[in-house]
Amino acid sequence: MPAHDAPPAAAHEPARPWDVSVRARTALDAFEHLVGGIGTAILALIMLLWLVFTAAACLFGAGLFLVPGTLRALRAVAGRERVRLSRWGPEVIGPGPSPTGLRQAVADPATRREVGWVASHALLGTVLGLVGLTLPLTSATDAAFPLWWSFVPPSEATPSLGLWTVTDWPGAFAVSLLGIGWFAVTLAVAPGMARLQAWPGRRLLTPPPGTDLVTRVAELTATRAAALDAHATELRRIERALHDGTQNRLVAVTVLLGASRRAVSRGSADADALLERAQDAAEQALAELRAVVRGILPPVLADRSLTDALSGLAGSCPVPCRVDADVEGRFAASVEATAYFVVAEALTNVARHSGARSASVTVRHRDGRLWLRVTDDGRGGADEHGGSGLAGIRKRVEALDGVLTLASPPGGPTTLEAGLPCGS
Numbered sequence: 001m002p003a004h005d006a007p008p009a010a011a012h013e014p015a016r017p018w019d020v021s022v023r024a025r026t027a028l029d030a031f032e033h034l035v036g037g038i039g040t041a042i043l044a045l046i047m048l049l050w051l052v053f054t055a056a057a058c059l060f061g062a063g064l065f066l067v068p069g070t071l072r073a074l075r076a077v078a079g080r081e082r083v084r085l086s087r088w089g090p091e092v093i094g095p096g097p098s099p100t101g102l103r104q105a106v107a108d109p110a111t112r113r114e115v116g117w118v119a120s121h122a123l124l125g126t127v128l129g130l131v132g133l134t135l136p137l138t139s140a141t142d143a144a145f146p147l148w149w150s151f152v153p154p155s156e157a158t159p160s161l162g163l164w165t166v167t168d169w170p171g172a173f174a175v176s177l178l179g180i181g182w183f184a185v186t187l188a189v190a191p192g193m194a195r196l197q198a199w200p201g202r203r204l205l206t207p208p209p210g211t212d213l214v215t216r217v218a219e220l221t222a223t224r225a226a227a228l229d230a231h232a233t234e235l236r237r238i239e240r241a242l243h244d245g246t247q248n249r250l251v252a253v254t255v256l257l258g259a260s261r262r263a264v265s266r267g268s269a270d271a272d273a274l275l276e277r278a279q280d281a282a283e284q285a286l287a288e289l290r291a292v293v294r295g296i297l298p299p300v301l302a303d304r305s306l307t308d309a310l311s312g313l314a315g316s317c318p319v320p321c322r323v324d325a326d327v328e329g330r331f332a333a334s335v336e337a338t339a340y341f342v343v344a345e346a347l348t349n350v351a352r353h354s355g356a357r358s359a360s361v362t363v364r365h366r367d368g369r370l371w372l373r374v375t376d377d378g379r380g381g382a383d384e385h386g387g388s389g390l391a392g393i394r395k396r397v398e399a400l401d402g403v404l405t406l407a408s409p410p411g412g413p414t415t416l417e418a419g420l421p422c423g424s
Contacts, residue, residue: 027187030194033088034132037197040081041125047077048122051115064102071098071105078114081121081201088198092206110207117204121197128197135186142179146172242289249285253278306336310343310361317347319356319376325363331370331422338396339363339372342418345389346374354378354414369402369419380412393418 054070057063075098082092095110105111142159146169159175256278263271301309307325314321330336343361350359356378364371384390390406397404397418408414 027190029088030190031132031136031186033194034129034190034197036084037121037125037194038129038133040077040084041121041129043077043080044118045122045126047074048118051118058102067102067105068100071100071111074098074111074114074118078117078205081117082205085198085201085205088194089202092201094205095207113204117200120200120204124200125197128193132190132193132197135182135190139179139182139186142175142182145175145179245288246285249281249288252281253285256281301333301336301340305330306339307363309336309340310363313340313344313347314359314361317359318351319347319354319359321347321350321359321361323361323363325361327363327365327370334400335370335420335422338400338402338420339370339418341396342372342393342416343374345393346416349382349389350374350376350378350414353382354380354412356412356414365422368421370422371417371419373415373417375413375415377413379410380408380414381410382406382408382414382416390416 050070050073054063054066057066075094079094082094085092099105099108099111145159159178256274260271260274260278263274307323307327310325311323314323331339347359347361350356354376356376359374359376362371362373362375382390384394384406393416394404397420400420402418402420404416404418406414406416
């Protein structure tokens, strides 16, 4: 066979379906899933009995008082299963608050589906969980049979299923081979049993078709409202800055110029001093006007790059700050402006409220999002409702359909992370 026709090296061959290590790892995950399902199955069984009791009590009227608590308990038990399933596959999104009355519960599709799940999982989940727990114990007991069979009474020296009584060593080793067979059966059937145990939850506890679309529409409605709110807030900020700062400076310039003109007409020696004060006021007004313009869209973003703009913010921060930016290219102006605003406001909070000795800004671009992380080693305890500007940061981020997380335990450190969608 020519060299170029040789088969690929074994190291590059895909894993075989019956590779023992892969099967063992898959079976171990399935075993953990089955054992976890026993817990929710027991809760489902208790919930099923309570539902039957409540339904029977409703026939006499007394059960109507139990309905609200029963519905909340039903939603809580189903929620535990949703959390369990979400750890082993796609996230299972739960519905809203549970109904409060019998009529609302009967009309609620999610509640009806949860009742169906309780009935099916209470039986199927328990049986499969117990079988899944028994199989590895059986295989381990039988595989180790030669180690312990001689220490038990002769009548009890039998395999796990009691198929025969062992009286000699060849029979003991035969049981050990049976245990290895049980182990192979466990590897083969455990994943399928785990999927079967999860099937009622995946079918009945997931939202009905169209829910994702409805949720997305609600999210877009909320982000549109946040965008309008952020826009109105920004307009108020600009108006307040112009009214309280620049306008007052210009009024002062006008008054001083008028006083200077009158002083010149009278030949007073105060004219030069008044003109100097008017020039200082005009320069201050110009500086404040430039600050307002930079707040709308910093010129450095247009002239240079986001990394340079953030480095400038870090350099002007009273707290020593390090910038670690690993991004290439440019992003939409709205994304860069929001990123600049987030970092600027976060560093302002660090300087004013944290008591930190150092801070860091990390910028990354991955999964179609621009991720910003601002961390400081201050006292922590940051609160979005404490008037520190964090609520404004959240509105600006959510206006772009972004996400914001804040971790600030008492004693620190504080970490603020924002993800802004910017395409791939």
